[in-house]
Amino acid sequence: MNTPIIVNESTDKKAKPSADQLGFGKYFTDHMFIMDYDSGLGWHDPRIVPYQPIVLDPAAKVFHYGQTVFEGMKAFVASDGRILLFRPEKNLRRLNFSxxxxxxxxxxxEVALEAIRQLVLLERDWIPAEPGTSLYVRPFVIATQPALGVAPSEQYRFIVILSPVGAYYAEGINPVSIYVEPEFVRAVAGGVGNAKTAGNYAAGLIAQQEASRQGYSQVLWLDGVHRTYIEEVGSMNVFFKVGDTVLTPELNGSILDGVTRDSVIRLLKHWGIAVEQRRISIAELVEAQRNGSLTEAFGTGTAAVISPIGELYWQGEKFSVNEGRTGDLSAKIYDALTGIQRGTEPDPFGWMLELSRA
Known part of the structure; x- marks a missing residue:
């Protein structure tokens, strides 16, 4: 598709919230990107338009059969005014996998990345510059054909919206408590657990509600077959430092191939720290906690970057990790990744895509 992106600028600009009001995903910029798909015609009519509601037929297939995928990435403004995106190519490859x-x-x-580039640059005044803040980029696809019947849609819409977001943690990165889910499962190999699709998150809400009711911040999922092997924590990948080695569950067909996960693994190897991607049982983890070899645990994801884990609850027992404190390695990874993202630290991997200079 070689059609240029048409830009229809808004004449009714919104007031921008202050950095201390941002939170996460509460405010949205003045514009959005839209592109349509029709069977036989392909993707067409790429356009940037004023942010607005989506009008869909009640029979649109996204409502009935859940054909939808999404991604999440961030744009940053460096101290010298450069606009930077963190690893967007990997996000877009994963979007196509989904x-x-x-x-x-x-x-x-390439078209999707150009759309994001133009949209972010149009909204560059919405990118907050304060430490811990960024412009969250949410691309997603929905099935729009108005037809009932279980079959792939013949019409779709690709949309990108932007949201200025604040620091995920108001007072730095603080350890969270984790509830190991004993009943529900997130996904199984052959299912859609390794795709970033809405149903994965809807299916996890009931477990998250129970965890919250018991005073825990996140859910640690076990595998759906044996109910033994660790998979993900909430909507994040998970890591454990046991002895001198960092462990993380292997990509087994039911675990999301996280961009932050991959970035952490590459950072650790760059630092000469041993990393193992393999099956990890909850029993192995409990034993490591009991014998003192489990010294850190943390989740990784776009929103929080690093989320240290201070406590695990499993089968009626609480297991403290690093006495409930953020570990040195967790803090080092967080500082390194956020430094690369904001352009204050060297980027030896070429992760940051520069959209413009000051």
């Missing part, structure tokens, strides 16, 4: 799994037509990743 598209394939959900029978959604592939997107031209």
């Amino acid at each position: 598209n394939h799994r959900m029978s959604i037509p592939q997107l031209d990743e």
